Amino acid sequence: MSRTPSDAITWGMMLRKLPSLFRVVPRIIKGHKLANVRDPAQPCGLGWSFEQATQRNPQGPALLCGDISLSYAQVNEQANRIAHYWLAQGIDKGDCIAIFLENRPQLLITLLAAAKVGAVSAMINTSQTGDALVHSLALVAPAAVVVGDERVPAFEAVRGRTALPSVRTWWLADEHGAAVPCGFVDLLGNSEDYPSTNPASSRQVFFDDPCFYLYTSGTTGLPKAVVFRHGRWMRTAVHSGLIALDMQPDDVFYCPLPLYHATGLCVCWGAAISGASAFAIRRTFSAGRFWSDVRRHRATTLGYAGELCRYLIDLPASGEDRHHDVKKMIGTGLRPGAWAAFKARFGVEHICELYAASDGNIGFSNLLNFDNTVGFSLTGWALVRYDQGSGMPLRNLQGRLQKVPKGQPGLLLARIDDKAPLDGYTDAARNEESLYRDAFIPGDLYLNTGDLLRDLGFGHGQFVDRLGDTFLWKGESVSATQVENVLLQHRQVAEAVVYGVEVNGVDGRAGMAAITPSESLATLDFSELLQFLQSRLSAGAVPLFLRIKVKMDITDTFKYHKTRLRREAFDPCVIDDEPIYAWLPGTGTYVRVDRQLAMQIQGGRFCY
Structure with missing residues (x-):
């Protein structure tokens, strides 16, 4: 696949972006200091960051969903009560709590509580049932589970195949007045009398402590658990919220994505917390109600993934298409063919396309608002030649990997170092399969992402394909x-x-x-x-x-x-x-x- 000439980034294009570059450089410098926490005794992560946002904007809206609006102070206090309750129940730092709950405010409050305790939230895909659900639970050996009322039937069907005790099987009501199912403990009811102050444990969470277990299916169909540490959460939140989007307390981030995946949970929610901004969510995505939700919540920022934008383009044109306050959006998977059409029709000024993976250690983002690019990365990377049959990187006679010329597709390798550590899978053997040592110089270490990108110039990448989606004929x-x-x-x-x-x-x-x-x-x-x-x-x-x-x-x-x-x-x-x-x-x-x-x-x- 040859490079489309119009996608190449030239000196002229860069010169026209100088005003944008001057605005973003101070944010990069500030974000770099905030995100790269290396002091092992410095508190950081999700719970600590939310407490900082609460101090910054206590009465500002934190969570919006339908008619529900909760301020930062309200959300923080509810999460604190659950955290104190869990500490009293013996939940310790490092314990895993499986979370089986659909998109709603109680989900995010529960995750905050777990982060404040130092527990690890395993984000179970809410569409899972049967063997897949049992497999996901077994991968992380949870000490407890939180089940939303809407997922009780699915959990009950496999409960006998888990080792979870009833006293640690917590339930969250989906509507007022619902009866607690037999064999469950009411999480909100039992925690409501606990203190609403920040627990001391939230200041004992550090950059190397795990925050989430996120699941990726890969190509096998069976879920694999990826470790997402608090240090990585900080880098993701600061990079997306401060550096890429410049989120502020008067911004509203609308995210219709599932929150058990990294784009919605870490990129979008992290961006909102970074700016002490409002985060508006929806139970499930609806193309027909998307823009009415955006107008209802007065959203200024959108989160997207995959084909979501094309579904919006496919809607019948309306005189209301540009009647909204959205100026910026962030996400992954926007096709080049839909990029210009989306901008032209809906009038969104900045599309911050990303490249990232839950099981990786690198991220690109389109900070300068070029078209059809995932932008640039602040960490080390290389595009190399690979064997088209096996998909493996090729080494030369000296045993080193070979970089491709600029503009040609190559296999993306991400450098692993102190600035870009690899959290990887819970199964360490899976990590080794993707690591390449002595790639370019003795002692270096790179991760094979399995993705093909091309360099458009000035360090900007363009996604080409998943290696598994490229075939020989x-x-x-x-x-x-x-x-x-x-x-x-x-x-x-x-x-x-x-x-x-x-x-x-x-x-x-x-x-x-x-x-x-x-x-x-x-x-x-x-x-x-x-x-x-x-x-x-x-x-x-x-x-x-x-x-x-x-x-x-x-x-x-x-x-x-x-x-x-x-x-x-x-x-x-x-x-x-x-x-x-x-x-x-x-x-x-x-x-x-x-x-x-x-x-x-x-x-x-x-x-x-």
Whole structure:
């Protein structure tokens, strides 16, 4: 995939950004001092930072949700009561508390209480049930669990497979007057008479103490637990809130993202706490109610992830599209094709696209508001050559890794040092799999992120693809993201997900695209679509198979379920309700795949 010339950052572009650079440099210097806590005796982290924000803006709104508005003082006092109660119940620093609760103010108050105690909150995905839920709990061996009333049925179904005692199975009501279920302890009811003052324990939490266990599924489908320490929380909150967004007490941050993931929990909420700003949340994302929520809460800042912005672009145009107070937004996964369209339609001035990963140690952010870039990182990184078959970095004859020329895609490696330590997984063996020692000089240490980026100039990166989403076909490395972006330029394609599938007897993986037509399948001209793709993609990158979907399945972070799509491939026996089409060798269109044609393709009748 060649670099798009318009995305390259030139001297002229940088010179035009000098006023922005002069404004951001003082924030970088101040943020660097605040975020990089190295004194092992200096209090820091979530609980301590919230107490500082409460001193700064005690009566200002801290949490907004529907008709609920809680000030910093109110939230801090409620969290303190729970913290004192837990200390009285024997919860100690370092104990793990599993949190199984949907987006609502009580979730964040509970997390604050745990942070003040020094306990570690394991953020259970609220969509999990059965084996996945048991697995997530077993990974972290919690000393206690907090279950929201809305998740009691899911927890009760697996309760017998856990070792959690009833006296440490706390329950949080979802509405006033609800009865406490049998076998649970009412957390709010039992803590309401405890002191509302800051516990001394919140000043005994330091940079190397774990704050959260966050779960990432990776490519296996089974959750893995990542350690997120208080020092990293400080760096994330300060970088997003102070350096990137310059959050202030009169700002309101609207975040419709799930709070058991790092973007919503650490980037967005951390930014709000950093500025002593209001944090507005919603139980679940709703595209139709998004802008009415924004106007209701008078939000100035947005958090986004994945395809969320495209869902908003797909809404019917309205005269109210620009009637809001939003000036800035921060998040991940905004496609280049949607970037300009979102800015133009909704009038948001600053899109601070990020690059980060829960299991990594590096972050990029678009501080200078360039288009189609994740910005730059304040920590060390390199883009290197890699083996397209194994995905592993390549070493030269001297045993060193090889950097790619500027503008070319390369595998991102993040330097691990005192400024950018790696918290990693709870399973230390998993960390070792991604570490590279003596990469460029003797003694250095780098993390293989598994992501492909390109350097656009002046240290600014552009996300290209997940390495797992890049596949080989006919000796060519095909970027799924590139093909998706081309498909989305076609007027008849509303959504597109590209992945590689196996064809028996053929090396590599053939390109396949699941697409949602803008109108209907009847109006989709397959010959014209093929010509469109051939005119914009190399021969090896044109998808050989199409799967027509009425609606895409997405994850709770607005990403597509590629693993299932890869597994089902182009087998009509598995996908009986969604038409499959194939571009056969020597033809000029896509044809419908039935069971017989699928068998012929897999049987080697066609020469690919």
